[in-house]
Amino acid sequence: MSARVSRRRTIMELPMESTDSKGKSPKKSPSRKSPSRKSPGRKSPAKKSPARKPPARKSPARKSPSRKKTVAKKLVEDTAPVMEDEVEEIEVITRTLRPRAHVAPSFPTVNLQFRDDTSSTSSRRLSGENENEDRKSLSREPTPALLMTRIAREVTPAKSFSREVSQARSSPSTSFTSPREFGGLIGVIMTIPLMPLAVLTAHIGLIHAWNEKKLADWLPWLWLQIDPVGVASYIAFCVAQLLLSALPIGRLVDGLPDKYGRWRYRCNGIIAVALTAISFGTAWAMKWNSLFVKLSSPSGFISLLIGAILWGLLISVCLIIKAINCPVSSLNPAAITRSKVYNFFIGRQLSPRMGGIFDFKFGLYRISIMTMISLNTLLLLGQISRGADIHSLSYPFLACVTLQYLYALDLLWFEDQFATTFTAMSEGGGYLFSMSSALYPFVPTLITRYLSQNRVEYPAYCLCGVAIIFFFGYIIYRGSNAQKNEFRKNPMNPSLAHLEVIPTTRGKKLLVTGWWGWLRHPNYLGDIIINWSWVLTCGFHSLLPFAAPLFTMLALMYRAHRDGTRCHQRYNAAWDRYCARVPYRVIPGVY
Template sequence: MRNKKTAAREKSPIVVNEAPKNKSTPRKNRASQSLGRKTYQARSKSRSRKGVNSKTRGRSRSRSRPRPKSKSKSPQRKSRPRSRSRSISIKSPVRVSSRVKNQTDKLYEDNSSKETILKDVIRRSISRELSQSKTNSYRVASTSSVLSYLPETDTINPDNNYTKSILKENNYPKKKISFSFIIPQWIKIITGLFIPPSVVLFLHIICKYNNCYIDKLNQFPKLENYFNLHISGLIIGFVFLQIFFSLLPIGKIVYGPPGIHGILQYRCNGLLCTFLTVGVVAGMWKFELPVTTINENLIPCLTFTIILSYFLGFILFLKGGKAPVIGLNPLCIVENKFYQFYKGREINPLLFGKINVKVLLIRTCLNGMLLINGIMALKIYESKKELSYALTTNLVINSLLVFDFFWFENYFPTTFEAMYEGVGCLFVLKYFLYPFFTLLITKNIIIHNLEIPLWNVVLTGFLFVTGYIVHRASNLQKAVFRKNPLNPALSHLETMSTNRGKKLLVTGWWGWVRHPNYLGFIILHWAWASSSGFSHGLPYAVPLTITLLMMIRAKRVDEFCGTRYQSFWNEYCNRVPYKIFPRVY
């Protein structure tokens, strides 16, 4: 019997250490230490009602004198053992059940408040498991008796009025009703997964069948015109080609933020992948392989890309289900599986344990955008033996954007997207649709055979240089500061300390607006659209959409930083009141 109890205690995740028996301690005091005076009095009354009288047994319950030692062993009562004072300790690491985790998630959605309130949830779980345990020889009278043994300074009860006042003073998020929280999630999922692909596909259909005019569309392609096995094979081969080039052990290794495999390593060989990809396509064109056939099959290419995005999002969803907790996306610790599929379960998933999936998707996007625009320009050159100013300017801007990212690829691990964005179906769709969305500018130039004057080329160049300086200079300043805040090159900049031990730049580019890199990115796309002239409005749907998305993203980043830095971020917002556009937004 004794061995069974010992084995049961070892299996239990909660260790109950009994205090050493002190025979000189009065029986009443021992009981009052564990249960309290009120609980002891209640038990004594219940025994007296059952007929157990203290006078008949020769014991006085009202006195606190110790019993004299007796050599004769009196027969023990077959009653429940009395609770003694004990210390409760938890084995390290703490194994928190899914029930406790779900209870924490329902309390607060914010991560910082979860860490604070988790202690109280664990304490309540301890008391519940102790009181319901049958293998333990002791029982706990109530939850408050267990909580009384734990430090009161660490106990946070979210239902307490005092705690509510503390949470309100520290701007912690309030409890949310599950019904009001589920509706925005479903709206986000439906909007993000179906509306962008449908809009991009619709715009390409009107460009193919109606010369990029929306008001006179009178026909749609048949169902068989949406699919092409040859084009699907080319896309799959292109993706595997990017995976193979990324596995090459060539390029500088940089270290990113900590992940599920420790500190992640990034091999910066994106520029090598671009040159090798262009070389392969140039070789196919040299040997007269049907490379330019993609121009006539853009709709099947886009259709298969959308299907491939959903498929990769589902694969990443399944892969994230087996990932350790440290690598999960904090925004997806919810029971809604569709939201996890939408936002991504992991922050930095790895392929073959070496390739970062996030970096691989970005390389596939940029190299694909460069190839599609180049192949369309190559088709025009084969027929006319020359390129217009508009098409040449468009190709130069496209190429510079691609080469700029890969040249400064070693700074990507310090960006918000690399450290906090989840890799889900939304992330895959965003980067797989971007080449086709920006292709509308090139397609509009080719369909209408647009020519722009020299002053338009100068205006486009001026906008591009301005946007590039703002975008790249602000990103470099932030990356260098994060790498070494004590860098002498940044000694003239003013900083502000935060509660996380990090510092925020309050002068320089980041003292002008809160997100100068987003401002530069927006100007770059307006310059790109201006390369098609001002006679058609469809190309300007690209910079308008990018502007709207950057404004939404700036708001989301501000909310994230406000939760992370709390009052320090509010002080920074007071010093830098504008998010993207100075004096406007």
């Protein structure tokens, strides 16, 4: 580094040491002094003591002063004379030069495409080439063009982090992904209103509104059915459950490592169930039977559904506002497009969190499960409040409520596995996730609402068959999820040593044996079987309850398609080999 600075100083001194045509040295500028006069203890190379011989030339980086002076004089003769202001400008610029390790790195380009880690390799290769060029340039004599090339490449104005983030977002050269999922922008525009309307239409169909009202009259009728008490009750319940998920009680579980370290999830779902059950028992003891009857009625249930839709919209808007000033590293790679509507739908931020208190996606996941339990409890207490005895209730209704209780309690018991799910790892915090979590509890409760309004009787052996189908799907669902969770958290677990894997260029491994060697998404198959077992309790008297498992099956099958597309873009050849080994996504022999 010292040799490099000395050569720059030699070039700046040349115009002051060059001789005129008569062989005399020109007069020094009074405004500037030579470096030798500034530090009397340090002599210029031209006045070096003859007693000290120049060292032998061992490397191109160290040359004798006489050689420097000779080549520098030849340089001055061959090039145009350098003016005093140019020398002053070069000297000022060279003062700002610093070692390469201290130069502030430029803001990294955001790699928005799902591909292998070639961008980091290219950047390392490029930096290595620049360093090699610097080493080669040390062996050559410094010329004005070479000096200015170094200045242009190395000297970059320092920018603050916020300015770099804004420039990376607004730069026209930044690569954006095109809206691909859900049919692109047109499909997203159609899906946004279709999601709540589909669930709302199914629940309105249970009260035969489509047969009694014309299509032009159902909107005013629906407005009259909305009860502010039901809407406010649902939103208050969601806020309470969100606060319960942030209470410092329960066990802390480490999630998967990300760019910010490991997020610790507060798993107190069972405690939340106990507190919710106490609140329902207190309301029952206080003789609030009229509230249960009102909320479990058709108009009350529609009001709760309207409150869920408003809650989903509110959370979606809050999350998109929160993502405005979020770091670039926390953005969702699938939602960095030029379309504001698409980014709002998919979710601009991958893992929206509020400080170290709670994770929004984990909180909404908890609310969805607790709402499913509470709605079934509300329907059960509503039936009892109307004068029905627990023994007079139909067995299919009790069986369906019990099976849904078991499913929800299992999700809360194993909620520590949420960190390894597709929702936590790949789903953005946007309208899609917020509205899905708000509407999902009303999909399986469509079946229990039908059974509460229509008495269905079946022999006991038929219900035993339904239970067998349920537990068959549960074994697939829980076994595959447990294997995936353990493999993602600790791939070196001795209990998984017998499993065959395919390595990827990203350092991860793909399971090709066990549950995940049978199907690419066996947990989705188990979930679909569970949902179809619930609807079998309704029989075949009406096709409307079958809309519930149909919604779930279509959503999971398309999620499998989305996950497969992303994995193919992320793992490339490794994913192709995995697909060759495991050809079916969800349903063996079909899809």
